[in-house]
Amino acid sequence: MLTKKLKDYAQGGVYPMHMPGHKRHRVGCLPLELDLTEIYGFDNLHHPQGCIRDIEQEAARLWQAKRAFMLVNGATGGILAAIRAMTSPDDTVVIARNCHQSVYNAAELCGVKPVYCMPDVIDGTDIYGSVYPEMLDMLLQSTENVRLVVITSPTYEGVCSDMEVIAAICHAHGARLLVDEAHGAHFPFHARFPQPAVACGADAVVTSLHKTLPSPTQTALLLTNDRGLAGELQRQLAVFETSSPSYLLMSGVEDCLTYLKNHDFSEYINRLDTFYTNAKQLKKLRLLFDPDDDNRCNIDAYDWGKLVITAYGTNISGSELARRLREDFQIETEMSSAHYVIAMTSVCDTDEGFERLLHALLQIDRTIQYFDKELTSAVLAELPQKAFEPHESRSRRAVTVPFADAAGKTAMEFIYAYPPGIPYIVPGEVISQSVLEQLVQLLSNGVEIISTIRQLPQSILVADW
DSSP states (O other), rough: HHHHHHHHHHHOOOOSSSSSTTTTTOOSSSSGGGOSSSTTTTTOTTTSSSHHHHHHHHHHHHOSSSSSEESEEEEEEHHHHHHHHHHHHHHHEEEEEOOHHHHHHHHHHHHHHHEEEEOOTTTTSSBBOOOOOOHHHHHHHHSSTTTEEEEESOOTTTTOOOHHHHHHHHHHHOEEEEOGGGGTGGGGGOTTTTOOGGGGGOEEEEEEEHHSOOOTTTTTEEEESSSSHHHHHHHHHHHSSSSOOOOHHHHHHHHHHHHHHHHOTHHHHHHHHHHHHHHGGGGGSSOOOOOTTSOOOTTTOOOOOOOEOOOOTTHHHTTHEEEEEEHHHHOOSEOOOOOEEEEEEOTTTHHHHHHHHHHHHHHHHHHOOOOOOOOOOOOEEESSBSSOOOGGGGGGGEEEEEGGTTTTSSOSOEEEEEEOOOOOOTTBBOOHHHHHHHHHHHHHHTEEEETSSSOOEEEEEEEEO
């Protein structure tokens, strides 16, 4: 409906004496004649009563939620708004330590006190496994007055946690559950995928349409089954989301929902099954997760649409594998770590795309050698000591020290690998020598490490006690 309204309006001869400044004249390849603002008849994202409300209601139906909010600044805006909506300053919030940077930013902005839940590392890998419900239950028993639990499921690598059990545990302890399901927008559309978190009892879920579905970059959804929470979510979205949302992006969401209603995911599943079967030809490279393997340690469920291709045990790194795929076969993967790459797939992939990837991997597999090397962990192995809460860093003095001299000092900035954007160091944490050595190893393997003030590895910002 919204797309048709935009096209009809563009062809109606009305002269736009309003912003945007391009006045609907096409510049470059963008259909700017469809780019409007909140004029009469086109509804308002922050107070939807017409065509935007209809899109959100359709999204809620597809994702089995009572309320869906369209997001046009990515999952990040939804995470910020949801954490603000479900907490007050000084509240205790349990956060899975493998959450995205935006969760930590929200904790700092909202002035809450994070307590971290550390998932185990999957045996023989440098990848986090699922959050154990038993471990979370014990943490909630030993931590007073937890208001909110925040968990990422699926992770960047596709690892999922048992959200139904976790939601029940959170509610038994009087805490709400927010799930960052940014990489799981496709879950409701085939039984081979894990159950979507909102259907499992999560209080709020953020999912990125643009990551795994045919929707423009920046488009996402904030979902809830708690009607009592919906009003506060709407209010906080008005704080963290632009007051001038792009109608092109919202129209793209509507087009995505129409596609989902009319498209069968069975062909996509068949392509995945064929790829996994054919990938068994690999000798040195391998897919980290195998649908035929029922003995997956540390994993409750997995998104088979994520292809995690490991080069561990060979003479190339994950970064080198990504480079060869890019330069020799014109295949750009989603991300590379010290020992693996991630190839993200979607319902829009073709037979030719899967065949090209398989051909490239088989060709590379023939040229590399087995190599006995130590596994360089790309994840934080243990929780750092906390000197003060992240939000307290804003009121403290800071000084820059050389990287080599930072051990034992308290960080005043974030340090993380991007992607996936999971912090190794958070403001207020004591920097250990082991973390510094880990960062050096990751940098030497071509992993991009980013710090808040962008001076790593030369220096780190620390507290000036």
